[in-house]
Amino acid sequence: MSTRAIATSAVWQIASQCVMALLSIITVKFVAMGLSKELFGNYNSAYGYLQLFGILADFGLYAVAVREVSRVKNRAEVLGALIILRCVILALALALALVFVWILPVWKGTPLPLGVTIAALVPFFTLLAGILRTIFQVSFKMHYVFVAEVTQRIVTASLIGLLVLLGVRGSTDLDDYHHFLFIGGVGAFVLFFLSFLYGDRLMKIRPQWNGALIKDLVKKAAPFGLAYLCIALYRQSDVTLIALLRTDYDLQNAYYGPVIRMMDMAFLIPMFLLNSALPVLSERDSRGEPTKGILGKTFLAVTLLSGIAGLFAYFWARPLVELLTTSAFLSTATRPGSDTALRLLAIPMFLNGIALFGFYVLLTRHRWKELTAVLGAGAILSVTLNMLLIPDFGFVGASATSIAVHIFLSLFLLPLSFRAMRFSLSRQQLIRWFFFLLAAALFLWGTASLLVSSSWTLGMLFLASSFLLVLAWITGLPHALGMGK
Numbered sequence: 276m277s278t279r280a281i282a283t284s285a286v287w288q289i290a291s292q293c294v295m296a297l298l299s300i301i302t303v304k305f306v307a308m309g310l311s312k313e314l315f316g317n318y319n320s321a322y323g324y325l326q327l328f329g330i331l332a333d334f335g336l337y338a339v340a341v342r343e344v345s346r347v348k349n350r351a352e353v354l355g356a357l358i359i360l361r362c363v364i365l366a367l368a369l370a371l372a373l374v375f376v377w378i379l380p381v382w383k384g385t386p387l388p389l390g391v392t393i394a395a396l397v398p399f400f401t402l403l404a405g406i407l408r409t410i411f412q413v414s415f416k417m418h419y420v421f422v423a424e425v426t427q428r429i430v431t432a433s434l435i436g437l438l439v440l441l442g443v444r445g446s447t448d449l450d451d452y453h454h455f456l457f458i459g460g461v462g463a464f465v466l467f468f469l470s471f472l473y474g475d476r477l478m479k480i481r482p483q484w485n486g487a488l489i490k491d492l493v494k495k496a497a498p499f500g501l502a503y504l505c506i507a508l509y510r511q512s513d514v515t516l517i518a519l520l521r522t523d524y525d526l527q528n529a530y531y532g533p534v535i536r537m538m539d540m541a542f543l544i545p546m547f548l549l550n551s552a553l554p555v556l557s558e559r560d561s562r563g564e565p566t567k568g569i570l571g572k573t574f575l576a577v578t579l580l581s582g583i584a585g586l587f588a589y590f591w592a593r594p595l596v597e598l599l600t601t602s603a604f605l606s607t608a609t610r611p612g613s614d615t616a617l618r619l620l621a622i623p624m625f626l627n628g629i630a631l632f633g634f635y636v637l638l639t640r641h642r643w644k645e646l647t648a649v650l651g652a653g654a655i656l657s658v659t660l661n662m663l664l665i666p667d668f669g670f671v672g673a674s675a676t677s678i679a680v681h682i683f684l685s686l687f688l689l690p691l692s693f694r695a696m697r698f699s700l701s702r703q704q705l706i707r708w709f710f711f712l713l714a715a716a717l718f719l720w721g722t723a724s725l726l727v728s729s730s731w732t733l734g735m736l737f738l739a740s741s742f743l744l745v746l747a748w749i750t751g752l753p754h755a756l757g758m759g760k
Contacts, residue, residue, distance in 0.1 A: 287417035289544055289580075291424045293740075296540050298428035300599050303533055305435045306455055307600040309443045314386065314452045316525030319532025321390040321456065322397070323514025325372060326539075329398040330507035332368035333405070334500035336361055339492070339638075340409040353492075354409060355483025360492055361406040362482070364500075369395050381519060386449055393453055396460025404463075404470040410478045423469035431462035498643030502634070505650035509657035509680050510542075513665070513673035516658070520665045531670035533599050534616040538624060541584035545577040545628040549635040556639050570698035574632055575708055579752070581628025582712045583743065589621035590719035594726035598733060611671050619674035626681035633688025640695045649687045653680050711750045718742055 307315055340357050344350050376382060376391045404423070411420050435458050443451050474480050514535060518524040552573045559566050587595065592614040596604055599613075606612030637646040657680045664672025719739065726732045747753065 287421050288548075291417075291421040292540060292544055294421075294425050295428050298425070298432045299536060299540070302428070302432040302435055303536060303599050304601070305432065305439045307533070307604070309435070309439045309446055309455065310452060311445050311447045312529045312603065313525040314447065314449075316527065316529035316532065317386045317390055318452065318455060319528045319535070320387055320514060320518045320524060321394045322459075323511065323528065323532065323535060324376065324387070324391055324518065325394055325398050327507050327511040327515055328368045328372035329402065330503050330511060331500075332365045332398065332402055333503055334360075334364045334496055336364070336492075336496050336500075337405055337409065339496045340406060341412050344409050344413050350413070351479045351481070352483055352485065353488065354406075354478060355481050356485050356488045356492060357406055357409070358480070358482045359484055360489055360496075361402065365399065365402050369399060379519075386452060387518070390452065390456055393456040394459060396457070397463045400460070400463035400467040404467040407467075407470040407474045407480065410474040410480075414477055416477060419473040420470075423466050423473065426469060427462045427466035430465050431458055434458045434461065495641075498641075498647060502643065502647045502650050505647065505654040508654035509650070509684075512658060513661055513670075513676065516661045516665055517670060517673060520662070521669055523669075527669045530604055530611070530613045531616055531673065533596065533604065534613050534620060534670075537588070537595070537599065537617060538620050541581070541588070541624045542627050542631075544584065545580045545631055548573065548576055548580065549631060552635075556635075567697055567699045570636070570696055571700045571704070574698055575700060575704055577628040577632050578625075579708060579711065581625050583715060585621040585625035586712070586716050586719050587739075588617050588624055590716070590723050591726065591732070592618040592621070594723070594729075594732040598729045616670050616674045619671070620677060623677045623681040626685045630681060630684040630688050633684075633692035636692035636696050637688070642691070642695050645691050645695075646688075649684065649691065652687075653684045656680055656683060707750045707752055711746060711752055714746055714750075715743060718746075 306318060310318060336357060340354070344353050344357075373392060373395065377388045382388055408420060411417050435455055438451070438454060438458075446452075471480060514528055514531065517527045517531065521527050552569070555569065556566055556573075559569070593605060596613040596617055604613040606615045634646065634650075637643070657676055660676040660679060661673055664676055668675070722735060722739070726735055
């Protein structure tokens with residue numbers, strides 16, 4: 276029953292992510308059409324900068340919230356304290372983001388400060404909705420999240436698309452840039468409103484001040500808040516460092532920004548699965564029940580999902596970039612383009628699944644010292660390499676840095692997680708895993724030459740999804756993952 280509940284919860288989240296990915300493709304394409312390449316770069320720079328502070332504002336609260344709420348009986352009281360804590364940390368993080376963007380001399384006179392101020396509505400409402408997501412996660416009612424997230428993206432894509440249809444094309448007008456950013460905030464508010472509306476039906480949502488409980492939650496979250504700060508540095512600092520270290524940051528982030536969007540989506544899919552597994556793992560572990568089997572299946576599923584994302588990024592880099600943006604963002608004989616970055620980032624997409632698995636296992640066992648030590652080293656490595664490579668190589672240097680950092684994290688986090696909570700995989704499971712990814716790679720490689728236009732790419736994405744489902748059934752992956760039980 277636990278395996279089926281985890282699978283159902285993960286499927287809803289993955290379905291949500293797939294639909295959101297399609298709507299994001301439409302939205303980003305509208306923005307790329309509506310704004311000049313320079314303003315599109317500023318658009319990506321604004322959101323890239325805020326993502327750095329958004330991860331800091333999360334403070335590890337979501338993962339800790341899922342773990343704590345799944346373990347207690349007074350769930351509404353714990354959630355109320357978590358809401359208070361989220362609001363305080365969110366206000367501090369966004370205030371810090373706005374102070375920095377307005378006082379740094381390098382950005383004075385650029386569109387970035389006001390753009391960041393408007394775009395701050397997105398992390399504000401998204402993170403408030405995120406803490407309410409705990410309700411749906413622990414009750415395995417993720418279909419509500421599907422409705423809220425998809426509605427948010429429909430609203431955003433429709434409003435931006437309307438501006439494009441009304442004649443906003445390749446605009447150099449800052450008002451159009453500001454309108455596009457504000458529409459993102461409107462969509463984020465819709466997400467928060469629907470999350471509150473649905474969540475209140477399942478659990479009473481009321482902020483509750485409980486000093487002792489909040490203090491206890493801060494102690495539990497603080498180590499992972501530090502870990503999330505490290506994640507922010509190695510995951511999101513590259514866009515901001517490009518904006519700081521390159522005078523042509525708008526063009527650099529115009530090419531790099533769409534790829535970061537795709538990478539973020541690829542990162543989220545295994546995270547959804549791990550979020551679904553965390554309540555069951557925490558509950559079983561707290562009762563002293565065996566977790567080897569379910570942990571092994573979770574590892575297998577996470578590496579499958581991240582492996583699929585990496586294969587698509589590598590073999591279909593050029594057509595996916597053209598689908599998401601326009602042909603102007605593709606590489607040429609004289610300069611690298613977004614497809615260059617996407618092909619390079621295929622490696623981190625796969626390795627991220629291994630790193631995330633290690634993160635969640637150490638979170639379950641509250642092994643924060645080892646976790647923060649490795650993530651801290653990864654963050655230092657990331658910032659150091661980016662500062663060395665970005666001035667000369669721009670986003671290509673940032674992509675190479677991401678490869679090095681994710682290799683480092685995988686090599687250290689996987690052994691640490693295995694020592695913290697041992698998991699088991701049978702030879703049969705590994706063989707099915709290998710042949711599935713091998714067949715998927717051959718299919719994507721063989722069909723890449725057929726993707727001669729965006730319409731063909733979109734159609735082939737549906738065909739590839741169907742092929743992967745059939746391939747999973749042929750290789751017996753549902754059985755290997757315990758989904759048939």
